[in-house]
Amino acid sequence: MxxxxxxxxxxxxxxxxxxxYHHEQRIAHLAGYAGAEHERVREVLFTSGLETEYDGGRISTALYLSRLGEGIARAIDEDTWIASRMAGSxxxxxxxxxxxxxxxxxxxxxxxxxxxxxxxxxxxxxxxxxxxxxxxxxxxxxxxxxxxxxxxxxxxxxxxxxxxxxxxxxxxxxxxxxxxxxxxxxxxxxxxxxxxxxxxxxxxxx
Known part of the structure; x- marks a missing residue:
């Protein structure tokens, strides 16, 4: 044996x-916070490749949050991002x-x-x-x-x-x-x- x-x-x-982990719950949380369309949040986070860039360490947290905020037309700080991730996890x-x-x-x-x-x-x-x-x-x-x-x-x-x-x-x-x-x-x-x-x-x- x-x-x-x-x-x-x-x-x-x-x-x-x-x-x-539920992507949709996280997206819904961000969409509600920003007053943005659900699909727009999905596009900015995932379809654009932004999340993959950040996960791979190719961009800084500051740049990541800046591009995310610009994409959904509302500034996103670290606490807001963490809250959205917790909403889906x-x-x-x-x-x-x-x-x-x-x-x-x-x-x-x-x-x-x-x-x-x-x-x-x-x-x-x-x-x-x-x-x-x-x-x-x-x-x-x-x-x-x-x-x-x-x-x-x-x-x-x-x-x-x-x-x-x-x-x-x-x-x-x-x-x-x-x-x-x-x-x-x-x-x-x-x-x-x-x-x-x-x-x-x-x-x-x-």
Missing amino acids: RVPPRIERILFDFDGVLAH HADPAVMEQILALDAGLELGVLTNNGLLMAQAIPRIVAPIHPRLEGRVLCSGALQLRKPEPRIYTLALEHLGWDAARTLFVDDVFANVQGARSVGLHADTVTDAASLRQVFKRYRLA
């Missing part, structure tokens, strides 16, 4: 793992419960394909586990790479001071899991609380 590796650290994806209670039950000695972190502002939003969205993260929330915008690019995982490990051999990475996108495995991380696909429970059992974490 194969003995699972000793895992000392877990790196979580955010959207689709720790929280459910909801922590999975069953996932939160499982994470809270993990051994206190396990170090936990987040690696997400999102812009810099998400480092401020994530602790609020997943407030129950925020103390376990202790500032270990890494965004692709800060690393200037996006998953599944292999280099993003090595940069994340370097930043955290973690080694791949003792780290488990979980993501809802299999391509991202493959990217993590390519640099030596233990990695598995997780799409809900049930699949997370199975992964935790496989690695004898629960």
